Amino acid sequence: MSNLAGAPGSDGTTDPEPIGERKKSEALYFAKRNPKLLIGAGVVLLFFLIGMIGPLFVDHGPNVYIGPQMQPPSAEYWLGTTTFGQDIWAQFVYGVRSTFLIGFLGGGIAFLIGTAIGFVAGYKGGVVDEILNMLTNVVLVLPALVVLIVAVAYLDVRGLFVQALFIGLTSWPWAARAVRSQALSLATRDYVDLARLSGRRTGKIILTEVAPNMSSYLVMSFILLFGGAVLIAAGLDFIGLGPSDGVSLGLMLQNAFQWSALHLGMWWWFIPPGFGITAIVSSMYILNVGLDEIFNPKLREL
């Protein structure tokens, strides 16, 4: 799943080029000294572990009615219980897991579509570029969440994967735009011309010549798409269009709101899920800034 992250770029980093190696160790040198990257990656990793390992330590399902109702956080129920007596910690742990899942899937699908369109448009140019650019602009103007609301509302059974697919299909345009502008400048380089002269297929040239030279850029786009997908999914869940079975942080927020946790003063019901989303997405963004500072020497001396 995680290899989606650098799918087109991953071929390039394994190339044993001496220049690439020196650059890599240089990047590592700066990475170790970049607090933004370290803190961001640390928090993301922490939540990732919570989502992956946490459910193993919860011996009951997230939606099971287990104990006393409306309990504030205590030693037994770490984050308290809902009005119905569900363990909020269990819901949180499973919710974090599905948050990562939706981020990887939704962001991954958007990333694949966006980079594919961006590369082809930027590399090919001409009429292909015109058409793809128009398509990108059209989808860019449509507000993703509103389109999603209308589309998802007609589905009887909603699963995580369908949600991810729909999110991926609507949130790719800006990535396509960003990749296109980068590919556009790379497509005119000499070595790309040389590859073209050697008669290789377009797809191969894009994958082996163009993509590796902007791999850091691609990774950063994926991270932004990941964050965007998580936020859109949370919004959809909150409106009540989340997965019909299962848990997510957005659904927890929706339940808390729907059963007026606000007016009952049950802060332990609505604070953790929102905090989880904010922490995951913001640390991803901060990690992204860190990456930017590492790969972009102009920003480094800050």
Next chain:
Amino acid sequence: MWRYMGRKLGIYAITFVIAVTINWMIPRFMPGDPVRSMLNRASVSDPEALERMTNYYNEVFGLETPLHQQYFSFWSGLFRGELGISSMQYPEPVLDIILRAVPYTLGLLLPAIILSWILGNHFGAFAARSKGLDNSLLPFSYILTATPYMWLALLMAWAVGVVGGFLPTSGGYSLALMPAFSWEFILSALTHWVLPFLSLFIVALGGWAIGMRNMIIYELEADYSNYLQALGAPRRLIRRYAFRNAMLPQITGLAVQLGTVIAGALLTEIVFNYPGLGSLILRALNNNDYFVLQGTFLFVIIGVLIANFIIDIIYVLVDPRTRVQMTGGAS
């Protein structure tokens, strides 16, 4: 410049056609009979009303006629302003329901967008390249942009409204009042407006600050900045030039971010039960009122397109280069 505008208008026209087509396609191509499932799920108890509604929907969808004919009749209905009849507030036309909600959404959105844009830009410009501020304000801005709109809304409603009890947290005006043009009503509407506005404003602020900060850093690297610095120009002057240049991408950013902010407004409205389009969408979803849902969709799209066009015009007016460049035809 006219060519540029024409191009843009063309893209918007295509977008509109595609949006309408999506709107038309979704109920027809999703699995299942739309009329049946709509009425099954819409809890209508009165058999006579159910009968009338079934007939009405069958007529509206016209499922017996060939597809292209359905499509064209959908368009002609649209131009006559017929968005169908609501099933949750039968027999009120969808258009009326939506038009009643639009002012609330606009009243929330426009000030939030404009003020957060202006303030965020100034914050960002201020923070750029000043070490302490940059390291404290920047992560904070990232946390703000990563905050789900509804969560901040919930937090504010809880902290200010429920615990503090300063401001009302539900509705667009006091339920004891009827919408009227009186001081009492305006005051009530204002107090109900503050919290949703603030939570929308705060989340939007972070993104602009980040964008501006990055642009300023980029501009300060540019040759003209270095040249000015070498000439010994005061820091303030260089920054002012950088700010003006950095404004342009931020205007484009406004168009790109519009969808996110609108989504945020819808979610915020739901939390505060604010009588705008967001609450309308939620109500329509809960009652399976697809006509209201699709009408709202169209309205939002039209609003976005108009806003995009206004932003394009502003961009051309502000940036002298586009005026020259765009006559050449490059976009």
